[in-house]
Amino acid sequence: MEEKEIRNILENLGFTSGESKVYLTLLKIGESKVGPIIKESEISRSKVYDILERLISKGIVSSIKKNDILFYQALSPKFLFNYINEKQNELQQESKILQQIMPQLISLLPKREIDVKIYTGAKGFKKVIDRTVEELKKDDVYEAMGISKTTEFMRNYALKIYQTQTTKKFKARSIFDELGAFKISERKNKLHKIKVLPKEVHTPALFTIYGDTIGIHLGKEEDIVSIVIKNKEIAYSFRASFEAMWEISKEINK
Numbered sequence: 652m653e654e655k656e657i658r659n660i661l662e663n664l665g666f667t668s669g670e671s672k673v674y675l676t677l678l679k680i681g682e683s684k685v686g687p688i689i690k691e692s693e694i695s696r697s698k699v700y701d702i703l704e705r706l707i708s709k710g711i712v713s714s715i716k717k718n719d720i721l722f723y724q725a726l727s728p729k730f731l732f733n734y735i736n737e738k739q740n741e742l743q744q745e746s747k748i749l750q751q752i753m754p755q756l757i758s759l760l761p762k763r764e765i766d767v768k769i770y771t772g773a774k775g776f777k778k779v780i781d782r783t784v785e786e787l788k789k790d791d792v793y794e795a796m797g798i799s800k801t802t803e804f805m806r807n808y809a810l811k812i813y814q815t816q817t818t819k820k821f822k823a824r825s826i827f828d829e830l831g832a833f834k835i836s837e838r839k840n841k842l843h844k845i846k847v848l849p850k851e852v853h854t855p856a857l858f859t860i861y862g863d864t865i866g867i868h869l870g871k872e873e874d875i876v877s878i879v880i881k882n883k884e885i886a887y888s889f890r891a892s893f894e895a896m897w898e899i900s901k902e903i904n905k
Contacts, residue, residue, distance in 0.1 A: 664731075665738060669694050669702045670709075677712060677725035684722055709734050766881040772874075773804060779866060779877045780808055784815055786864070791821040793861045794893050797854030798827045798834065802871050806834060816842045821861075826893070826900050828853045835903055846900035858889060865889050 654675060661671040669692075676692040677683065689699050703723055706712035711730045714723050770779050787793055793812060816823060823843040827835060830853060835845055848854070859866035863886045867878040880886075 664735065667702075667705075669698060670706055673699065673702045674706055674711060674725055677723060678728070682715075682722050682724040684720060688723065710737075764882065765885070768879045770877040770879065775877055776805060776868070776875050777808055779868075779879060780811055782879075783859070783861065783864075783866070784811055787812070787815070787819055787821045787861060789820040791861055793821060793823045794825070794859065794890070795823070796826040796858045796893050796896055797856055798825055805871065805875070810837065813838045813840065813843060816840055824893075824897070826896055845903055846897060847903060848896070848900050858893070860886060860889050860893060862886070 657675065658668070658671040661674070662668060666674070672692040673688060673694060676688055680687055680691055685696070685699060685703075688694070688703075689696055692699070694702060703712060703714070707714060710733055711726050712723055713726055714721055716722070770776065783793070813823065817840070821842070825838065825843065825845045826848060827845065828848045829850055835847075839845065855869070857866070857868040859868070863881050863883045865880045865882075865886050867880075869876050869878075
């Protein structure tokens with residue numbers, strides 16, 4: 652590997668161009684006064700002292716005074732791991748601080764009346780389910796209408812929502828059509844109420860509601876399109892439609 656490539660790697664680790672040049676110079680020439688460092692690294696005298704102090708603070712260069720003259724020496728390259736570990740610790744601390752102020756930062760964002768996101772394909776469907784599971788909390792009500800015939804993948808992945816009910820303690824209500832009624836047994840639990848639409852009433856699209864969030868899911872597997880809308884008034888309208896369909900649907904046999 653050429654020296655230029657090594658310098659690039661060091662710079663990717665957080666070293667400046669000057670720091671990488673001076674450090675590699677010291678590795679090559681060993682303990683040295685400033686003069687040979689300047690000559691070999693081609694770094695000006697006005698900059699080299701500052702660079703050497705930064706390398707010392709990074710814990711990879713040491714200095715010693717002999718007869719009132721400072722000599723510098725690169726420590727073993729293995730000390731670079733100490734530098735990286737310290738950076739990781741600093742990043743973890745910074746991440747914790749950022750996490751603390753994140754709610755305040757988010758609150759500064761402009762409030763949008765309608766938030767619409769569109770997800771496509773199986774990956775998009777998974778994102779919607781994962782987002783739903785993450786956002787649902789205790790005493791929320793998750794409502795789904797039009798659970799019809801779906802692919803095995805969609806069926807199994809959507810189960811995540813109901814499998815988390817026992818730990819997250821949210822409630823659920825579902826309206827199946829007759830094509831999707833075979834899935835009732837695997838989704839039944841004490842927190843989940845289920846009804847079935849009258850025969851011959853089929854709903855190829857799936858509608859979901861929780862809080863101010865509405866989901867509209869059309870298609871299957873790779874062709875599926877999921878539209879997620881966050882808006883209080885629209886959620887109210889969908890919830891009213893759900894209640895009307897709930898009234899005409901039949902309870903399942905216990």
